[in-house]
Amino acid sequence: MYKVNSNFQNVSGSYLFSAVAHRVSQFCEANPGVDILRLGIGDVTRPVCQAAVNELVRASAEQGIAESFVGYGPEQGHHFLIDLIVEHDYRARGIDVSPDEVFVSDGAKSDLGNIGDILSTDNIVAITDPVYPVYLDTNIMAGRRIVTLPCRASGDFVPVPPDDVIPDIIYLCYPNNPTGMSLTREQLAVWVDYARSHGSLILFDSAYEAYIQRAGVPHSIYELEGARECAIEFRSYSKTAGFTGLRLGYTVVPRDLVTSDGIRLNDMWRRRQSTKFNGASYVVQRAAAALYTPEGRQQVKSNIGYYMTNARLLIQGLADASLTVYGGIDSPYVWVKAPAGMDSWSFFDILLEKCHIVATPGVGFGECGEGFMRFTSFNSRANTIEAARRIRLLNRL
Amino acid sequence: MYKVNSNFQNVSGSYLFSAVAHRVSQFCEANPGVDILRLGIGDVTRPVCQAAVNELVRASAEQGIAESFVGYGPEQGHHFLIDLIVEHDYRARGIDVSPDEVFVSDGAKSDLGNIGDILSTDNIVAITDPVYPVYLDTNIMAGRRIVTLPCRASGDFVPVPPDDVIPDIIYLCYPNNPTGMSLTREQLAVWVDYARSHGSLILFDSAYEAYIQRAGVPHSIYELEGARECAIEFRSYSKTAGFTGLRLGYTVVPRDLVTSDGIRLNDMWRRRQSTKFNGASYVVQRAAAALYTPEGRQQVKSNIGYYMTNARLLIQGLADASLTVYGGIDSPYVWVKAPAGMDSWSFFDILLEKCHIVATPGVGFGECGEGFMRFTSFNSRANTIEAARRIRLLNRL
Numbered sequence: 001m002y003k004v005n006s007n008f009q010n011v012s013g014s015y016l017f018s019a020v021a022h023r024v025s026q027f028c029e030a031n032p033g034v035d036i037l038r039l040g041i042g043d044v045t046r047p048v049c050q051a052a053v054n055e056l057v058r059a060s061a062e063q064g065i066a067e068s069f070v071g072y073g074p075e076q077g078h079h080f081l082i083d084l085i086v087e088h089d090y091r092a093r094g095i096d097v098s099p100d101e102v103f104v105s106d107g108a109k110s111d112l113g114n115i116g117d118i119l120s121t122d123n124i125v126a127i128t129d130p131v132y133p134v135y136l137d138t139n140i141m142a143g144r145r146i147v148t149l150p151c152r153a154s155g156d157f158v159p160v161p162p163d164d165v166i167p168d169i170i171y172l173c174y175p176n177n178p179t180g181m182s183l184t185r186e187q188l189a190v191w192v193d194y195a196r197s198h199g200s201l202i203l204f205d206s207a208y209e210a211y212i213q214r215a216g217v218p219h220s221i222y223e224l225e226g227a228r229e230c231a232i233e234f235r236s237y238s239k240t241a242g243f244t245g246l247r248l249g250y251t252v253v254p255r256d257l258v259t260s261d262g263i264r265l266n267d268m269w270r271r272r273q274s275t276k277f278n279g280a281s282y283v284v285q286r287a288a289a290a291l292y293t294p295e296g297r298q299q300v301k302s303n304i305g306y307y308m309t310n311a312r313l314l315i316q317g318l319a320d321a322s323l324t325v326y327g328g329i330d331s332p333y334v335w336v337k338a339p340a341g342m343d344s345w346s347f348f349d350i351l352l353e354k355c356h357i358v359a360t361p362g363v364g365f366g367e368c369g370e371g372f373m374r375f376t377s378f379n380s381r382a383n384t385i386e387a388a389r390r391i392r393l394l395n396r397l
Numbered sequence: 398m399y400k401v402n403s404n405f406q407n408v409s410g411s412y413l414f415s416a417v418a419h420r421v422s423q424f425c426e427a428n429p430g431v432d433i434l435r436l437g438i439g440d441v442t443r444p445v446c447q448a449a450v451n452e453l454v455r456a457s458a459e460q461g462i463a464e465s466f467v468g469y470g471p472e473q474g475h476h477f478l479i480d481l482i483v484e485h486d487y488r489a490r491g492i493d494v495s496p497d498e499v500f501v502s503d504g505a506k507s508d509l510g511n512i513g514d515i516l517s518t519d520n521i522v523a524i525t526d527p528v529y530p531v532y533l534d535t536n537i538m539a540g541r542r543i544v545t546l547p548c549r550a551s552g553d554f555v556p557v558p559p560d561d562v563i564p565d566i567i568y569l570c571y572p573n574n575p576t577g578m579s580l581t582r583e584q585l586a587v588w589v590d591y592a593r594s595h596g597s598l599i600l601f602d603s604a605y606e607a608y609i610q611r612a613g614v615p616h617s618i619y620e621l622e623g624a625r626e627c628a629i630e631f632r633s634y635s636k637t638a639g640f641t642g643l644r645l646g647y648t649v650v651p652r653d654l655v656t657s658d659g660i661r662l663n664d665m666w667r668r669r670q671s672t673k674f675n676g677a678s679y680v681v682q683r684a685a686a687a688l689y690t691p692e693g694r695q696q697v698k699s700n701i702g703y704y705m706t707n708a709r710l711l712i713q714g715l716a717d718a719s720l721t722v723y724g725g726i727d728s729p730y731v732w733v734k735a736p737a738g739m740d741s742w743s744f745f746d747i748l749l750e751k752c753h754i755v756a757t758p759g760v761g762f763g764e765c766g767e768g769f770m771r772f773t774s775f776n777s778r779a780n781t782i783e784a785a786r787r788i789r790l791l792n793r794l
Contacts, residue, residue, distance in 0.1 A: 001565065001595075001596030001597075001656070001657060002516065002517075002520050002565035002566055002596060002597060002598040002656075003516070003517035003519050003520055003565065003656075004515055004516055004517060004656055004660055004662065004665060005514065005515050005516055005517055005518075005665070006517065008515065008660075008665050008668060008669075009660075011668060011672075014671065042469075043468040043469045044468055045463070045466075045468075046463065046466075047460060047461050047462055047463045047465075047466035048460040048461055048466065049461075050461050053457060053458065053460055053461030054461075056457040056460065056680070057454055057457045057458050060450060060453040060454045060457050060680070061450065061454050063444060063445040063450055063453065063639070063642070063643065064444050064445055064446075064447050064450030064451075065444055066442070066443065066444045068444075069442075069443075069444035069445065069639065069642075070642045071440040071441055071442075071639070071641035071642045072439075072440045072641045072642060073642060106503050106644075106674075106675075106677075106678070107675050109673070109674065109675045110673060110674055110675065113672060113673025113674070114511075114673060117402065117538065118401055118402050118405065119399065119400070119401055119402055120399075120400035120401060120402055120403065121402075122400050123399050123400055133672075134672060134673070137672045138672055138673060141514065141669070141672070168398065168399035168400065169399055198398075199398030199399060200398075200399060201399040242460070242466065242468070244468035244469045244675075245460070245466075245467045245468045245469065245470060245676075245678070245679035245680075246460065246678050246679065246680065247503075247675065247676065247677065247678045259398070259399075259400075259401055260398060263401055263405075263406075265401065268401060268402070268405050271405060271408060272405075272538070274411065275408075275510060275530075275531060275534045275535055275538065276506070276507060276510025276511060276531070276535060277503075277506065277507055277510070278503075278504050278506045278507065278641075278644065279642075279644065280503075280644065281503070281642070281643050281644045281678050281681055282642035282643065283453070283457070283642075283643065283680070283681075284678055284680075
């Protein structure tokens with residue numbers, strides 16, 4: 001009889017958000033009519049940038065006309081978009097990336113999951129704790145050995161390169177989800193140097209790059225010397241331009257990534273994508289191209305500015321409530337320490353019951369997230385202001 | 398040092414279409430101004446159905462307005478589409494499929510490639526010869542043992558269940574690419590019975606279902622008794638509604654697929670998709686929903702009719718040139734035997750040099766394709782008529 005992939009038995013259920021939903025619905029049943037503010041959501045609320053919408057509508061209408069219809073595109077992505085990515089996201093920052101190193105896809109989540117196809121299951125994988133669960137679950141599914149890199153408040157949530165077990169593959173996400181913390185150039189250089197000296201591969205999730213506000217925080221891992229020889233970078237349009245529903249992202253696999261046997265990871269990823277993927281939606285690629293026009297860039301900047309103002313309002317409210325706050329400077333995520341000794345779920349209950357606010361318990365992202373709560377800045381301004389007001393009232397309780 | 402997936406070294410380069418392109422460009426250089434007709438293409442030429450375009454444009458415009466913006470959707474697909482699939486593609490044919498068994502994706506190619514994630518690499522896989530290369534390449538990448546099921550003209554290109562090696566997983570694609578042949582209910586029942594008695598899993602690629610013209614040819618493998626216990630079905634909107642560039646398909650994983658350990662493949666695929674995929678583009682799902690309206694259904698039917706008329710015109714031209722023709726009745730593909738003793742590439746050269754027609758050498762789809770050529774009906778009517786005229790002239794050479 002056919003056999004299934006037995007590693008799936010080791011993947012734990014994704015109970016976090018369903019557990020959150022369950023507690024919220026119980027509370028609402030017991031307290032009908034209460035106005036709940038949801039600051040746990042990871043989805044954006046601002047619509048797709050108008051420049052992108054206009055282009056999406058135009059390209060869509062053209063699909064109904066034989067002369068302008070576009071069918072199968074290159075699996076790697078259309079050149080009109082790849083050239084813009086290379087020019088604006090890399091060369092404008094002095095980073096050398098060539099068009100054949102860019103692979104457009106239906107989103108960073110797909111690529112972060114699928115990249116494992118080109119890597120041996122024998123590799124030891126290092127994952128931070130707390131962490132975006134996709135890195136963990138996809139590697140459990142593949143049966144790889146996993147080591148965790150604890151990130152604690154005492155170390156500003158910066159992971160420390162391990163010296164006991166040397167990981168072959170290292171997932172890094174900066175600006176980070178869930179902690180909202182970023183790495184300086186020097187902090188990231190530590191990891192690039194470590195990877196180069198140990199022959200490790202860094203999978204760098206850069207989905208929140210557009211949120212970086214501070215100078216000294218690298219926008220791409222390729223700003224670091226030697227990163228082209230040790231790192232793959234993942235980017236997303238989801239949180240920058242409202243593409244969470246449209247679906248688009250891209251991955252950079254430098255041609256300098258070569259194994260000791262002379263195998264290029266760029267060739268392998270191209271083979272993987274051309275075999276198991278048929279390109280991202282043409283109309284969505286057209287929409288993304290419009291984000292690189294002057295209007296599109298201004299609209300993306302305005303979107304990010306909107307959410308960052310929300311983050312500031314949240315941080316102020318939390319600080320006024322005497323809570324200790326991390327992140328939220330180069331990131332839409334605000335990471336909050338629960339009041340003395342309280343665990344994540346107890347703090348969750350207090351926020352729900354006293355403030356009618358839903359946030360995400362940090363322990364859901366890993367053991368080191370225990371005692372923390374993740375707030376997102378993706379709600380509307382009005383809701384965020386009201387949330388900050390309610391949080392301030394915690395002081396009086 | 399990190400290790401790559403060494404199985405990739407065993408995947409052969411995809412030389413077929415680049416070899417075709419190379420010969421064509423050489424010919425064109427030597428014969429400037431020649432009007433080449435391309436009947437090798439697998440992409441459609443008719444634009445997206447107007448009903449779908451209208452809905453695509455409407456949904457796209459709504460993405461720019463906060464009140465109608467839709468972000469992350471369910472990884473499995475939006476219910477407005479899943480419910481239409483269940484109703485029109487299955488229940489209308491008397492087939493019992495429930496909404497939680499349908500998984501919408503960015504295309505059948507992705508699903509056919511990714512389904513391997515939930516299956517052990519220890520399985521023995523059976524693949525027809527000739528074959529759509531994705532089944533072969535994805536299993537080589539996974540390191541699975543592969544047995545081929547030779548399909549020959551003497552057996553009407555129908556594969557015969559093997560009795561020496563019992564495959565755990567069996568890929569079947571009907572109507573078939575590249576042979577264009579379909580299976581009757583009785584012929585498919587042989588495979589369902591075989592799979593049930595041997596505990597094999599059938600991966601049924603039904604991308605060309607909409608092309609079926611003859612009664613007695615099943616539109617879904619679930620028309621066969623017991624198929625819900627042994628088969629996963631893959632569907633596509635690409636060739637029916639011009640969605641090759643928009644990207645959309647779906648996969649049905651029945652809840653009756655349960656291993657001897659009680660593991661449901663439906664649960665595994667849901668976990669795979671929610672971990673490594675973030676849903677298909679919302680606007681494209683809206684466009685697909687419009688295909689189930691009376692106008693949409695009429696337009697799809699008209700599209701299929703257009704291509705099937707092309708297929709008939711091609712078949713007539715080929716028959717008039719005394720060539721033996723297979724397929725093209727329930728399929729957009731016409732599979733042609735080269736003149737006595739001639740191999741695929743020699744026939745390719747004759748078609749190119751004498752008729753200025755490009756088709757695809759059958760040997761590129763597997764050894765059993767040697768001596769055959771694949772023509773597609775996806776070109777325009779005018780080009781297809783002209784191609785048939787030129788093919789007829791082969792008689793006089």
